[in-house]
Amino acid sequence: MAFDTKLMEILACPVCKGKLDYDKAAQELICHFDRLAYSIEKDIPVLLENEAREINANQSTEQDG
Structure with a gap:
């Protein structure tokens, strides 16, 4: 079983309540x-x-949602 990307619709950052990638x-x-x-x-x-x-601000992350 893999991470269900449908969860991205309801998950939020617990600190700022913003969008997660x-x-x-x-x-x-x-x-x-x-x-x-x-x-x-x-x-x-x-x-x-x-x-x-x-x-880091300079650290790049690959996003795949």
Whole structure:
């Protein structure tokens, strides 16, 4: 079973409530506004701020939604 991209319609960043982008290669959900990457573990998004990875402004992410 893979991450269901239909969830992207209802998921939001837990910090700013903004849009998340799906990075299929890294298996992460990205909030560009807060520069946070939330991991997807066993097809379940881990939307916890303290578990998120900070991303640099210059760091590029491939988006595949």
